[in-house]
Amino acid sequence: MKKIKFLLIDPPHRIWDILKAWIPSPGCLQLAAYLEDYFNIDFMDCTLNKRPWHDLEKKLREERPDVVGISIGCTYFTYDGYNAASLVRDVLPEATILVGGAHPTLNVEPGGYCCPGC
Numbered sequence: 001m002k003k004i005k006f007l008l009i010d011p012p013h014r015i016w017d018i019l020k021a022w023i024p025s026p027g028c029l030q031l032a033a034y035l036e037d038y039f040n041i042d043f044m045d046c047t048l049n050k051r052p053w054h055d056l057e058k059k060l061r062e063e064r065p066d067v068v069g070i071s072i073g074c075t076y077f078t079y080d081g082y083n084a085a086s087l088v089r090d091v092l093p094e095a096t097i098l099v100g101g102a103h104p105t106l107n108v109e110p111g112g113y114c115c116p117g118c
């Protein structure tokens with residue numbers, strides 16, 4: 001049976017200028033380890049890319065995932081997550097977009113979390 005293609009992304013965002021020590025998102029890594037039993041999972045840590053928005057768009061166009069999961073690890077990264085969602089929606093109108101992480105979790109209301117761009 002064909003497995004659903006699931007791309008999980010830590011969207012392009014600015015890390016601390018004063019401290020370049022950065023680890024891959026523990027949340028994304030944990031989630032990917034769980035999801036790989038059920039999906040054809042790929043993880044893109046956009047903080048590693050020199051031209052992250054360009055590279056993310058290229059990956060979406062070439063690999064055309066069925067589901068894109070966007071991690072919003074803190075409120076500071078909210079608009080990076082929304083912009084990533086808008087890019088996914090432009091490139092892949094049919095894809096299912098999910099958001100998760102500390103910011104959406106802290107802001108869930110009855111009826112769900114609303115992500116502009118999705």
Ligand code: B12
Nearest residue numbers: 015016023024025026027069070071074075098099100101
């Ligand atoms: C580790 C950590 C960091 C690391 C991040 C490293 C990295 N690459 O991610 C470092 C030290 C760099 C960091 C920095 C900051 N952090 Co911090 N950090 C944490 C901490 C302690 C743990 C996060 C974590 O890894 N949890 C473990 C993983 C397994 O859980 P998770 O991330 O929640 O992910 C799970 C779910 O959320 C979900 N999930 C995650 N993504 C997705 C995506 C989808 C699609 C789905 C379905 C689910 C999903 O599944 C995951 C697995 O179970 C939290 C506090 C906490 N207890 O959570 C604060 C926390 C997230 N940080 C916070 C803040 C404010 C910051 C800073 C902005 C602080 C500052 N003022 O500079 C900076 C931003 C950094 C920057 N701009 O450079 C706040 C965010 C609050 C908010 N309202 O947004 C928190 C909640 C701490 C707090 N209580 O204030 N942080």
